[in-house]
Amino acid sequence: MRIALVVPGGVDRSGRERVVPVLLALIERLARRHHVLVIAVEHYRDWVQYALLGATVVNLGRVTGAGRAIQWMFRLRRMIAALRSHGKQFDVLHAFWAGSSATLSIAAGRLLRVPVVVSIGGGELVWLPDIAYGGQGSWPGRVKTSLVLRMADAVSAGSQYALKPLIEKRSDALWLPWGVDSKLFDGPPERSPGPPWRLLHVASINRVKDQASLLRAMRLVRDGQDDVTLDCIGEDTLGGHLQRLAVELGLGETVRFHGFKPLDAVVPFYRTAHLYLQSSLHESMAAAVLEAAAAGVPTVGTAVGLIAEMAPKAALAVPVQNPEALAEGILTLLTHEEQRVRLGRAAQAFARTYNADRTAAQFEAVYAQVNGA
Missing domain, CATH: 3.40.50.2000 (Glycogen Phosphorylase B;)
Incomplete structure (x- = not known):
């Protein structure tokens, strides 16, 4: 399969600093059997491409001084260009977290007719007012998250605790922990x-x-x-x-x-x-x-x-x-x-x-399902 993983960051080219180890473990295992492109929304400020654990990483970067809407459009354009530059059609886009990585994936998936999987991994579905944390504290945040989860072809959470509020929005949401090595x-x-x-x-x-x-x-x-x-x-x-x-x-x-x-x-x-x-x-x-x-x-x-x-x-x-x-x-x-x-x-x-090998196998099954394989 041709798989594009879309992440906010956590994929530093060093493989040691500013990384999310569970993401690296998944990337490494998927890249052993598939063509994997990792699109980092903003790990680095500028556009950059490099190899990491058998995959290719493309960092979209940003436009200096631009507002949020312009930044988003700029990144979507770069994301689509990156996907097209890596050969034939991708089989799936997998966004991690329901923020900009997910909104970009949903838009690119619609334009390129590629199914999209979204995995929540933060505070997208909570609001902690004492510390002003979470994605449910404002109506734009609530609307954005709801649209992302509704439009994705499949959604998952890494714990039963996180799955509970997700099920309220998507009854077919999956329990799928991100395992470690x-x-x-x-x-x-x-x-x-x-x-x-x-x-x-x-x-x-x-x-x-x-x-x-x-x-x-x-x-x-x-x-x-x-x-x-x-x-x-x-x-x-x-x-x-x-x-x-x-x-x-x-x-x-x-x-x-x-x-x-x-x-x-x-x-x-x-x-x-x-x-x-x-x-x-x-x-x-x-x-x-x-x-x-x-x-x-x-x-x-x-x-x-x-x-x-x-x-x-x-x-x-x-x-x-x-x-x-x-x-x-x-x-x-x-x-x-x-x-x-x-x-x-x-x-x-x-x-x-529930280790990293199982996580990779489970996501492979999800990718095949959304492709109708």
Whole structure:
């Protein structure tokens, strides 16, 4: 098949920085068996083309000083030109997230008579007014998302949690997690006994991830366990606010902020952690939970994204914005090794079952279906 994947970004030519690992895993597997063109809406400011994991990536770039409508038309024109320049007709366009990547795909698909698949992967179907996050906070956002989902030939979500609001708009929506390369992370669920205890959190520092609640939970954990550390890995988008809060809470030596690290540098953290922690207000899926699971690390986290369905057999779920419940869950698993290892094994089994190979095979089946094959 000839497949075009349309993404906002996350496909840096380095393959290490500014990437979305689950997307790279999918690209690599599809490119082994198909002709794959990846269209990045705005990973780079300028138009650029390069090879990545057996696929060709075309970055559309932008027009300096142009408004949104002109930018969109400019990118649509470039997208259609890129599709036409890569030979005969494509069999499917697959847009990730229901933003500009999806609207461009719907338009190009209509003009070129190519079926379109849309996978939601963010806050398209939610609105969190306290932090002004999500695609449902304005009528243009609601209308755009509804039109995209209605006009796509197939739509999918990466968790039952994200599928629930999607089903209300498309009754035929698919549950299809974006799996990780489980072999890359593989490790035994049994860890060296603590203390010292090593906890891990991998995510950009932003208000949706609610790391403030995570730090308040760590203050409570620290009161119950002296020898515990939390490694936080991810780009800081809040200008050092979280680091200052850690100091205010007396966690300056307990919480270690590492900033961004490429995936190969994160893997050793997964393999030595006793627990993975999630504090998000919303997750469409949470790929880092699957990465931790593949390494045999159980998660204590808020009941959003995959955690909502992995719990109670393969994760320990707690309510959002509840540091006390999060701390209680952490302390429970730290002091009950048998339960911690059992959850780690179940999580690992989940990650191995719904891995990147399965994701690629499932999407191939979807592509064939929308083509009437």
